[in-house]
Amino acid sequence: MLITRIVVGSWPRAERSRWNWSRLFGPPWENLIVELDDLTHTSGEWLRGTGPEADIVISSRIRLARNLAQFPFLSRSDESTRAEIEGLLHQHVSDLRLPQPLTYLDVQNMSELDRRFLVERQLISRELCESSGARGVGISSGENVSLMVNEEDHLRIQVLRSGLALEDCWEEIDRIDDSLEEKVTYAFSEQLGYLTACPTNVGTGIRVSVMLHLPALVMTKEIQKVYQALQKIHLAVRGLYGEGSQAMGDFYQISNQVTLGKSELDIISEVKDVIPQIIGYERKYREALVKEKRRDLHDQVSRAYGILRTAQTISSEETMHLLSSVRMGINLGLIDDLEIPTVNELFIHTQPAHLQKLRNSALESGERNVARACYLRERLASNNDVP
Numbered sequence: 001m002l003i004t005r006i007v008v009g010s011w012p013r014a015e016r017s018r019w020n021w022s023r024l025f026g027p028p029w030e031n032l033i034v035e036l037d038d039l040t041h042t043s044g045e046w047l048r049g050t051g052p053e054a055d056i057v058i059s060s061r062i063r064l065a066r067n068l069a070q071f072p073f074l075s076r077s078d079e080s081t082r083a084e085i086e087g088l089l090h091q092h093v094s095d096l097r098l099p100q101p102l103t104y105l106d107v108q109n110m111s112e113l114d115r116r117f118l119v120e121r122q123l124i125s126r127e128l129c130e131s132s133g134a135r136g137v138g139i140s141s142g143e144n145v146s147l148m149v150n151e152e153d154h155l156r157i158q159v160l161r162s163g164l165a166l167e168d169c170w171e172e173i174d175r176i177d178d179s180l181e182e183k184v185t186y187a188f189s190e191q192l193g194y195l196t197a198c199p200t201n202v203g204t205g206i207r208v209s210v211m212l213h214l215p216a217l218v219m220t221k222e223i224q225k226v227y228q229a230l231q232k233i234h235l236a237v238r239g240l241y242g243e244g245s246q247a248m249g250d251f252y253q254i255s256n257q258v259t260l261g262k263s264e265l266d267i268i269s270e271v272k273d274v275i276p277q278i279i280g281y282e283r284k285y286r287e288a289l290v291k292e293k294r295r296d297l298h299d300q301v302s303r304a305y306g307i308l309r310t311a312q313t314i315s316s317e318e319t320m321h322l323l324s325s326v327r328m329g330i331n332l333g334l335i336d337d338l339e340i341p342t343v344n345e346l347f348i349h350t351q352p353a354h355l356q357k358l359r360n361s362a363l364e365s366g367e368r369n370v371a372r373a374c375y376l377r378e379r380l381a382s383n384n385d386v387p
């Protein structure tokens with residue numbers, strides 16, 4: 001097929017703001033993530049519920065897909081080329097000076113449990129977890145930044161923030177991208193923009209997404225209308241774990257599908273501009289539920305909280321479902337002795353790899369259900385504060 005004209009998708013480099021190195025202070029190295037076990041009792045800053053509209057918008061995320069010009073794409077690289085790419089990017093990623101210190105982890109030699117733990121944490125993708133060969137990830141101490149090496153592309157840069165904060169994500173990721181580009185030459189075409197392993201990422205290589213908690217729209221079945229409206233304007237609606245995952249716990253990710261022929265800022269605006277409307281709908285339906293069905297809603301929320309505090313065995317799916325009700329209950333003032341950051345953290349800490357790392361042993365599915373119930377009882381009985 002002959003491609004006759006494709007508008008350059010990327011914001012011209014010259015117009016991009018350069019990282020002001022002088023603004024940086026010395027990194028607080030004492031906060032370095034030494035081992036993954038250090039993370040099991042904490043949560044990422046982006047889960048602390050501090051950002052704008054954090055009652056409904058859990059987090060904002062931007063990721064960039066980049067490849068090095070001097071190497072073939074990974075699908076055409078042999079083991080030694082793969083190792084060479086990893087070695088080079090490992091060095092450059094480790095050399096980055098960010099406001100928070102960054103730790104580089106060797107994913108190739110990591111246990112499967114640790115890899116799954118990082119997926120649950122949203123720090124690596126399932127693809128990086130399940131693929132083979134030389135690969136790694138750089139993670140900032142607050143978990144806002146992660147840089148995956150040898151995923152689908154040579155480099156995937158991700159920045160996360162609490163709430164609706166796409167501009168902040170962009171500013172940070174753009175600085176990181178620029179400082180790496182001073183060290184390496186990215187695969188870039190004047191006509192197409194950044195060249196990526198999958199054609200759907202060519203151009204800007206950007207994915208802009210917002211993770212929303214929409215229980216009222218789900219309860220009232222209005223979510224289908226939102227879904228259809230977003231598809232019409234070419235935005236993707238995905239589940240908690242991205243492409244191909246189901247919407248669990250009433251979480252929905254809204255992201256761009258088009259990466260080519262537009263600037264990064266246009267793409268960010270397209271996603272950002274629809275979010276206030278969805279937030280407005282969710283608020284409207286929450287209010288209607290409180291007004292018209294307050295007792296039923298209070299009952300549902302209280303039962304959910306009760307089960308989470310007393311169950312002796314509970315599946316991951318049921319936990320997500322009940323935590324979703326509790327989260328909405330807190331936001332509507334129906335529960336007053338629990339904080340949103342605790343609930344956000346429980347969504348992550350009750351997942352299989354987290355439970356096993358918290359318990360420090362491998363657990364079968366039935367054992368995990370018992371461990372999960374036990375963990376929930378402990379956390380909800382005594383500790384409402386996120387460490």
Ligand SMILES: Nc1ncnc2c1ncn2[C@@H]1O[C@H](COP(=O)(O)OP(=O)(O)OP(=O)(O)O)[C@@H](O)[C@H]1O
Nearest residue numbers: 059060061063122207209210211240241242243253
């Ligand atoms: N706003 C968000 N907040 C927190 N995590 C997110 C957010 N958006 C996406 N993620 C997580 O990032 C991971 C990748 O998501 P997704 O597959 O949609 O993105 P991607 O990087 O574009 O990958 P691909 O190119 O394979 O589609 C998933 O685990 C997903 O849950």
